Structures are given as structure tokens and as C-alpha cells.
Amino acid sequence: MSYDVKAxxxxxxxxxxxxxxxxxxxxxxxxxxxxxxxxxxxxxLRRAEPxxxxxxxxxxxxxxxxxxxxxxxGAKPSTIALMTNTSHGxxxxxxxxxxxxxxxxxxxxxxxxxxxxxWIAAAHDRGAEFRLLPLAGDWPDEAALMRAIETDPRVKxxxxxxxxxxxxxxxxxxxxxxxCRSRGIHFFVDAIQGLxxxxxxxxxxxVDVLACGAQKWLVSPWGVGFAYVREELIAKLEPAEVGWWxxxxxxxxxxxxxxxxxxxxxxxxxxxxxxxFVGFNAMAESIGLLLETGPKAIEAHVTALADRALAFADDTxxxxxxxxREPSRRAGVLAFRTKDVAKSxxxxxxxxxxxxxxxxxxxxxxxxxxxxDELDAALALLA
Ligand SMILES: Cc1ncc(COP(=O)(O)O)c(C=O)c1O
Numbered sequence: 039m040s041y042d043v044k045a046x047x048x049x050x051x052x053x054x055x056x057x058x059x060x061x062x063x064x065x066x067x068x069x070x071x072x073x074x075x076x077x078x079x080x081x082x083l084r085r086a087e088p089x090x091x092x093x094x095x096x097x098x099x100x101x102x103x104x105x106x107x108x109x110x111x112g113a114k115p116s117t118i119a120l121m122t123n124t125s126h127g128x129x130x131x132x133x134x135x136x137x138x139x140x141x142x143x144x145x146x147x148x149x150x151x152x153x154x155x156x157w158i159a160a161a162h163d164r165g166a167e168f169r170l171l172p173l174a175g176d177w178p179d180e181a182a183l184m185r186a187i188e189t190d191p192r193v194k195x196x197x198x199x200x201x202x203x204x205x206x207x208x209x210x211x212x213x214x215x216x217x218c219r220s221r222g223i224h225f226f227v228d229a230i231q232g233l234x235x236x237x238x239x240x241x242x243x244x245v246d247v248l249a250c251g252a253q254k255w256l257v258s259p260w261g262v263g264f265a266y267v268r269e270e271l272i273a274k275l276e277p278a279e280v281g282w283w284x285x286x287x288x289x290x291x292x293x294x295x296x297x298x299x300x301x302x303x304x305x306x307x308x309x310x311x312x313x314x315f316v317g318f319n320a321m322a323e324s325i326g327l328l329l330e331t332g333p334k335a336i337e338a339h340v341t342a343l344a345d346r347a348l349a350f351a352d353d354t355x356x357x358x359x360x361x362x363r364e365p366s367r368r369a370g371v372l373a374f375r376t377k378d379v380a381k382s383x384x385x386x387x388x389x390x391x392x393x394x395x396x397x398x399x400x401x402x403x404x405x406x407x408x409x410x411d412e413l414d415a416a417l418a419l420l421a
Pocket of ligand 1: 150201
């Protein structure tokens with residue numbers, strides 16, 4: 039289960055092959071592969087001169103984008119709603135899932151704010167409690183989370199990021215999803231730091247709603263992403279934001295003035311259109327590249343890079359691997375504490391290693407086209 043990384047780099051990320059940057063900042067912003075750049079340029083030109091657009095440039099593009107997202111997570115296209123970012127999907131969950139006064143929405147400290155503020159606001163409006171369990175060291179206390187799921191009847195929603203944006207900790211979402219499902223608790227997952235470097239079967243994981251922006255690990259432009267809503271749940275959730283293409287009769291121009299407000303049967307009911315056709319076409323191209331390369335092969339590649347980083351930290355005094363050691367508990371976000379994080383970061387920047395500093399750690403985030411040599415060069419600068 040592998041692929042030709044050099045060929046991939048040469049074809050899709052030629053600047054990486056030329057050594058212009060060692061790009062290890064996919065947890066912030068992903069690069070755009072050549073095929074997607076070509077698609078953006080060609081479609082952008084047609085968009086600039088709209089008389090050149092064809093009907094295929096419009097709604098079939100959205101259908102293609104939903105299909106790509108669906109394939110990536112093992113779901114049906116009818117369960118995908120295109121969204122402009124992750125936050126819209128978080129709001130969809132926070133505003134549409136059923137819970138009320140006195141109920142608890144459970145999460146943990148260390149979450150990215152995109153998965154915190156919408157819940158604080160929605161919980162406040164409904165008189166519910168948004169509860170953040172404390173961390174145990176750098177990672178969430180999954181045993182405490184499971185205990186709360188199993189014993190606290192007030193818990194009605196569990197909301198987690200699959201992979202932590204700063205520590206790189208990965209939840210066992212299949213175990214948590216199963217525990218939630220057996221107790222009728224709804225399970226929301228922010229997948230933006232996991233999907234891409236990790237393969238996912240969202241149905242098997244018993245996720246109810248999932249949100250994912252595509253601007254990072256799905257190597258897509260800004261302003262595109264998606265939400266997934268479990269098939270049986272779609273008809274039960276009322277969209278909180280209402281668009282004009284979300285109804286059963288949307289698409290029939292003759293019926294525009296009927297104002298028939300019945301929702302579409304599928305997850306389109308959660309879309310607020312007009313959505314960027316150029317951008318979603320690009321997202322379909324980029325996800326197409328991930329699918330073509332193979333999500334499982336990508337996972338194996340990124341895991342091997344992370345193993346390498348762990349081995350380096352074990353052998354190097356003064357470099358602490360903050361991310362979990364166990365491969366099933368990490369993804370592509372790798373966090374390190376060094377003797378002087380600011381100096382380590384300066385050295386990385388001087389050597390053109392794109393990285394970030396989060397919560398007092400150096401964050402290296404390699405993806406499917408990065409090489410062991412690139413990672414080694416970056417690691418050497420941490421010591
Ligand atoms: C866990 C997590 N969720 C969400 C986001 C971003 O949210 P959005 O796509 O709404 O900008 C980030 C990073 O920026 C993140 O790390």
C-alpha cells in the first residue's frame with residue numbers, strides 16, 4: 039500500500055520538489071495541487087466572462103463536490119451539505135440537534151475555538167450546559183469522557199475534534215460513537231485536522247454530524263468545506279439558516295414564486311446557496327487527487343513520517359514529543375516542546391520550513407507528498 043511520492047510531487051507540487059519550501063504547515067493551510075490550480079484558472083476565466091459558462095458549470099459542479107466528499111468519508115452524496123467552512127457545520131450541529139434546558143453538551147478542554155463558541159452561544163439560548171472536561175496532561179481524559187457518556191443522563195450531545203489542532207491527539211471516534219449511539223446521545227465531530235491524512239468510515243464510526251473545512255488537509259481553496267448528516271437524522275433536523283435552494287422544489291425555476299417551503303429530503307436542506315462553483319469544483323479536484331492516491335495509503339505514509347518524528351524525539355535530549363506515541367492516537371499534527379520554542383521556530387523559518395507554534399509547542403504537520411528527508415531536515419533544527 040504505497041504510491042510514488044516523487045512522481046506525485048513532480049506532478050502536483052513541483053515547488054516542493056524544487057526545494058522552495060519544506061512545507062509542514064498543513065494544519066494551518068494546505069497547498070493547492072497543480073490539477074486544481076489548472077481547474078481554478080480555466081474555470082476562473084469562464085467565470086470572468088459568464089457568457090462562456092455552460093449549465094454544467096453550475097449545479098452539476100456541486101453534485102460532483104458532494105460525491106467527492108461522500109466517497110472520502112464512506113457516505114452517500116445525499117448526506118453531504120456543502121459549506122463554506124467548518125464553523126458553519128459546527129453551527130448546524132449546535133443549532134439543529136435536539137437538546138434543551140438542563141441538558142449537557144459534552145466536550146473537553148483543548149478544543150479549537152471553532153468548536154467551542156457556537157456551542158456556548160447555542161447552549162446559552164436553550165438553557166443547556168456546555169461542559170468542557172479537563173485535560174489529563176496534554177491530552178483529553180477519554181476515560182472521564184466515557185464515564186460521563188455512560189453515567190450522566192443529562193448528556194445529550196458529545197462534540198469533539200477528531201484530531202487536536204495543537205497536540206495532535208486523535209480520539210477513538212468509533213468507540214465514542216458506539217457509546218453515544220447506544221445511549222441515544224448525538225455525536226458531532228469536527229474532522230478538519232484528521233480527514234485527509236486519515237481514512238474515515240463515518241457511518242461505521244456512528245457519527246451523527248461531521249464538519250470539515252477543506253482548506254487544510256484537503257488541499258483546497260479557502261471558503262469550501264462540507265458537513266455530513268447521518269441519513270436517518272436529516273429529516274428530523276430543522277435547518278437554522280435558510281437558503282433558497284434548500285427546498286424540495288428548488289431547481290424548478292417555474293416554481294420559484296410558489297414559495298413552497300418544504301425542505302429537500304437530503305442534506306441540501308442545510309446548504310445556504312449561492313456557493314462558489316469555482317471553489318467547489320476545485321475542492322472536487324483536490325479530493326479527487328486524495329482518492330486517486332488512496333486514503334489508506336496516505337494514512338500509512340503520514341503515520342510512517344510521524345513514527346520517524348517520534349523516534350527522533352526519543353533519541354534527542356531536549357525535544358519532547360507531545361503528540362501521543364500510539365499510532366492509532368495520532369494523525370498528521372505533530373507537536374514538540376523544545377528547550378527554546380521561539381529559537382527552534384526561528385531556525386525552522388530561516389531554513390524555509392513552514393510550521394507553526396501552537397500552545398507553546400512547535401507544530402509540524404506533514405502530508406501525503408512530504409518526504410522523510412524533508413521531515414528529517416526539519417527535525418534536525420528542533421534540537
Ligand atoms: C479543529 C479546528 N476546527 C476548525 C478550524 C477552522 O474552522 P473554519 O474552517 O471554520 O475556519 C480549525 C483551524 O483553523 C481547527 O483546527
